[in-house]
Structure formats: structure tokens, C-alpha cells
Amino acid sequence: MTPGAIDAAGVARRFVVHARETSTLKELVLARGRTGAQEVWALRDVSLQVEPGESVGLVGRNGSGKSTLLRLVAGIIKPTRGRVAVGGRVGSLLELGAGFHPDFTGRENVFLNGSIQGLRRAEIRERFDEIVHFAELEDAIDRPVRTYSSGMYMRLGFAIAAFLQADVLLLDEVFAVGDEAFQRKCFGRIAQFKQAGGTIVFVSHDAAAVERLCTRAVLLREGEVAFDGGTHEAIARYRRQLAEDVDPAERSAGLREWGSGDATIDAARLLGADGAPREQVLAGEPLTLEIDVTARVPVAPPRLHVEIRDDAGVLVAEDGAGLGELGWPAGGGPVLVRLDLPRPPLEFGRFHLRVTLEGADGTGLLHTVDDALVFVVYPDGEGRGLVRLGGTWEPGANEGVR
Template sequence: MSAPVISARGLGKDFRVYAKPGDRLVELLTGRPRHQVFRALGEVDLQIHAGETVGIVGRNGSGKSTLLQLIAGVLQPNRGSVAVQGRVAALLELGSGFSPDFTGRENVMLNAQVMGLRRSEVEARFDRIERFADIGSFIDQPVRTYSSGMMVRLAFAVAINADPDVLIIDEALAVGDEAFQRKCFARIEEIREAGATILFVSHSAASVVNLCDRALLLDEGDLLMAGRPKDVVARYQRLVHAPLEQRQALREEIRSFKPVWDSEREAAGELAQDVGGKHEPAATPEGKHAAADIREWPMEAQERFEPGLVPESTVDFVPSGARIHDLQLETADGRRVNVLVPGHAYVLRYRVHFERDAHAVEMGMAIKSVDGITLFGQSSHGRSGFLAGVTAGTDLEVEFRFLTRLRPGTYFLNVGCQGLDDASNERVFLHRILDAACFRIEGMPTDRYKVGYFDLSDEPACRWRTLPG
């Protein structure tokens, strides 16, 4: 295997934290410590090879951004060392290196040279950068006159067109409008196909699984796990939703997890890669491909209920004649769950208490992605029409049955109850809850061949035949 492009040994970073700003001056004048030490990153050992796309996941404050800034050279470590081979383009805090009084053109020249490009190289790329940013005549205006969106466009355009050997992305793929985001993703795909090494930090599990060959899980400054993205993401999601009293035990469990490798292949240095939903064995040192029977890594894939798996984004609208309560997901035989398995049938159940008379009533539900995309929805009206009249004091139990054709990931549930407003004769929400609950779907081994939100395949999923002639 080739020498690593990024190599870190015992890499660590601490920050001094002061109770109030004046303590810095007191410490300087007296020599007496007035600070506490915050350990942002522990002793991390890490090797990343050319052409790898590596995802980094972890809770807020876990050390992800600190690790990237150390690799990019923005921060200097307190302990250990890190070495990076080749040109680095880092999408950290976009636009942070821009001088507000310089024009966009001047900032492009300055920032690109900081990334290691010669002036002649910047000039050769300038038209491409300008087209990518697409900010028109503002390219010759001071950056202080830019909107935040224009700043983001220009900063991204500079970094993404530097033709880096190493591209570092820290939660920077949600910038700009949808068209610009797609353009950024397309350019990143080009960079990846050209053989660049990419480090990618995101809270989006789907993005990490779809974009990355390998993933790292950081927590409280420690590297808990490195391995296949689906395995790492599954344990990251468990850690995020674990009750506080169980978190330390879960950290130790994650640390002790060992993937099932064929010992002979491990000794030979072969790496199984799962890129873009396709599984391809890596080449051996002799240039031959490993056999196709590489073992599956274990994945949890059992229905269960995790009390800590609750949304933090719930929006409960003020009731207007009815109140939804006691929402839960159940298996077909009535067990409460929020961790589901693909291909199984489930029941969304909730109750509605009517505080006043209601007419032409219907109940509904919707499933949304982490990005807020509505993936599926249905209402009681589609099956049985409106409920003509409901008197005050009535309690209804509502059931929606569905089959999970969704791919592994975390999803959110919206629920609502509508009725006819007597005054306006228009349909209104009697009660509505956004992100009322969430559930997680954990994958089965065969999922490594599929991508996207839904599994719409049949068995056999693919057929082929040789045509004559």
C-alpha cells in the first residue's frame, strides 16, 4: 500500500478557557494561572491514503472541526504531529480569510496563492473561478459590499477550483441555493474521480454513507471508531440518542467493536471499498483483485425501542378544537418500536381528543427526511372520506399502517387533524405537530448494493441476457 497522504500520531489540541476576559491580563501580569484547560482533541492516531474519501461524524463539540483545522494547518497541536502531502484546499469557515476592503478579484488572487498556487496558475484558473462563483460585476467590488450568499459563492469557487490533492470539507455543502449546491457536488465528484483525497464532516448520515469510503467517529475529543461508513454511522446514531447515564458504557462498547475481517486479507493489506453503492474489492499489491467473498461487517438490524431517540425539532401548534396525544410506532403484533427494519410492516398510532364539535374531520401523517423532504404522506380521507361530525369530548384512536420501503437512516413524523371551519367554511388544522416523533431504519447486509431514500427493487432486482449477434 502506498504511503499515507495524511498521517497523524498522538495528535492533540487543548484550549485555554477563561471565566472572564480580564483574567487573561491578570494571568499575564502575575504569572498565576487563571484559566481552565479544555481538551478539544485527545491523542489521535490516523492514516489516510491517496484517493480515499473519509467521513467524520460525531456530536457537537466532539473535536471534528479541531481535527480538520489541525490537518489544514490552521491550528498548531499541543501534542503529537500531523503530516500532509500535496496541496490542501480547506472548506472550513467560508470567507474567513477574505480581506473586506479588497475586491473579490484581489481576494481570489490572495487566497489561491495561500493554498499553494503560483500567480500564473491563479491567472490561468481565474475565468473558471469567476464563472463558478457567478457574482457578475461584484467581482471587482470590495468584499465588504457582498451579501453572505455572494461571499459563500466566491469562497467555495476559490477552494473548489484549486485542483487540490487533499480537499477538506467541514459542513460546507449546504451553502447557496439548490442549483449552486448541485454545481458544488458535481465539482467535488470530479475532484474525487481525479484521485484526490477528501475529508468530509457532516451531521447527515446519508451523505457520509453515500459519499465516503471510510468513516471516523469522534466523541469528547477521542477517536472511538474507524471503519465502514454504515457501521460507524449506526453507532454514532446510537450515541447521539443514548441517555446520559448510558453514554459512557456505550462509548466503551463502540471502542471495543472489531469488524469481522479475513485475517489473511488483513495481513495482505487489502481494503474492501464501498463506493457509491457499489462494492469493489481493492487491488492487491500484485495488481490482482481480491476474491468476491469478502465478509460482511456486522450491523444491528432488529426492531426495538430506544427511549433516547426523540426529535429536538418538534413544533407543536396551538390546538384549535382538538388535541393529538399518545403517538407511537408499533410492530404488527403491537410492540412499541422506533428502530425499524426494512421491508417490515408497522403501525403509526395516535389519539385525538376533541375539545369542541367538529365537522368533515380527517387525520393525516407524513414522513420526512433529515433534510425536510416529504417522502410519504397519507390521510384518512383517502380511505374512508371525511368523518362527518364529531362531538366535543370524543376521543378517537387513529392508525396508519405502512410498509418500510425506506433505506437505512433517520426519519421524522408529522401528524395532523383537520376539520371544517364553520365561520369561513374552509378546511383548517384543529391540531398539528411537526417532527412529533422520529424513527431510525437500520440496514441489512444486502443494502450495500443500493443507494437513495427508497428500496423499490424486486427480487431478483436485476436480470440480464445476452442478445444474439
């Protein structure tokens, strides 16, 4: 088989789930007939062909079978029916720190993990310095990995997978952990792998990451292929699946946008008094929030809702407006709306903006964008707390006061 090619034909995978786990023979005999065993089909008749050098995204709701399909391609599990064939060496990062021994040092785990993935010791030694440098763990590589933070785990796991010189790279929610700088490094390394002709299969709830990396995407729904084609269309269909869910569970895995897509929020900008975009502002200075919205199909004027939350997700402030009075294009098209804030009440902190478009009657979610903006407010004096009261002190009536 050609290195880098993937061929899955009629793949199905069944799991047997027990309501009650049994660990001894006695427990098994006593619980006979009462364990509530249930068959769960994670995948049903899935066929997928990937050519060498392709970058394919797998998208879908939680439980749709994305990670199961990735594990079948990796050879970690076998299909119940059908067949999966992969050409060449496979590098995978399917779970944070998978294959690490907590009591081994980072150095020992690099050699252990590389050996598990088919590399000879001499090959691992050749790439060792690159792996450690990429993971930024020069000062911690000889410490037990149980002392590592989740970010350090992530960096080391990704570095090992990325420097294996594999023909196929499998990535499952690889950007859900790690800071923005590390995510940029990951994208850069994956881009190099892609330019060198490597095949990538990428699972993520982050639509922007999938569109940036993949030209083709497969949408899975309840274990079956619902769509296989252009990434943009796959993402649009995926968002429509989420349209009725106000707060999808997938947000914790990196989902940032969802909705029917009949109208979309294309961009949001925070502008200072001089009209220049701002990411850092002083408390109390005048600001303007600009939002670009587009009606993709003729739709009744929706309501625009904005929320400002802190790093912990606590709602700090909100506002909204009906777009019928703000130039909504009845036949479809773009519109720009502005919210002027002469003296914002935010005092100090890092804030996140969520923007939502919903139907005119308050039902039907058209589009929601989490983290449409992230900005920092610095106090202009000795102020503390998230918001300022902004009141005026005056003397009260003193009659009768002793």
C-alpha cells in the same frame, strides 16, 4: 511523502482557556491568579492514516475534536504532541469566507486567497473565469465582499478551494449554507475531484452527505477515536450517541437524523388522491401520508409521531399512533403505515415534516428524521394564513336583538 496521503500519529492538541480576557499589561497584573485559566484537550492520542484518493468523513458531537483535527491537517495549528504529515498541496474550506478581506473586491480576494494557498498569480489567472462562473458571481465579482450575502461568501469560498487543483481537499460543514441547487453543484465538483484521484476529508453533521461522499468514516468522541471503519456503521454509532437528546444542538449545523437505530424511518411520501407522490398541493385536497418503518432488532411496538412545521420552525400540526395496532412485526422487519387526510387544514405555505419513533412508554428515542418531507400548499381561492378554520356559518338566535 506520496501526494494525497495523510499520516497523523499520536496527535494531541491542548488549548488554554481563560475565563476573563486581558488585553493590557495592567489588566494582566491586576487579574493575576484570578483569570481562571483552564486546560482543554481538544484531541488526545489520535492516529489516522488516509491513502491517496480516499474519501474520509469525520463525525461526532460538537466539541469532539473534528474541526481541530482538520485544522491540524491543514497546517493552521500545530499539535501539542504527536505529528501530522500531508503529501502534496492542500485545499481547504474550513470556515465561511476564511481569509477574505471585507474591503477587497471578490476579484482581489480570489487572488489573495489563492496566493495564501500556494498558487502563483499566473495559475490563479488561468482558473479565474472558472471560479467566478462556478460561484455565479459574474455581476458581483468587482464589488467589496462585505456587500456579499452569506450565500455569496459561501459560493466564492468553495469555488476557490475546489479549483485549486489540490491533492487533498478539506471540507468543514461546507453544505450547511447555500441553497439546494448550489449544494448539487458542490457535490458534482467534489465528485470530479474524487474521480481524478484526489483525497477528501469531510466534516459534517449531515449523515446523508457523509454516506454519499465517503466510503470510510472516523467517529470522534471527547477528542479520541471511538470508531474507524465503514461509513454506515460510523453513522449508526454517532446516532446512538444522540439517542438520549430530544433536540440536539447539532441540528443547527445540518444534523437531520438521530436515535438509537433499533427501529428506523426509511422513507416518507405524500400522495395525492390519484396515489401519485406530491410536493405541491392545493389547500383542502385529499392527501395520504405514507411512512416506511423497519424494526432492525426485535423491539416492543413503538409510537410514531409526526409534526408539521413552517419555515420558521413553528409547530403547525401534529399527530401520532401506536404501531402495535398497525401491523408491527414482533420479530423485526419492515412495515408500511398510512395517515389519510380527507381534508387537510393547511391553507398556504411551505411546510416541513418531522417523523419520530419513540419507545412504547414514551421514553427512549429510536429514530427522528427532520425534513422527512418538504412540501408546498397553495390556496384554492383567496385564503390567507397557514391553516383554514373549516367551520360552517349558520344564523344565530335573533330574539332580543335590536
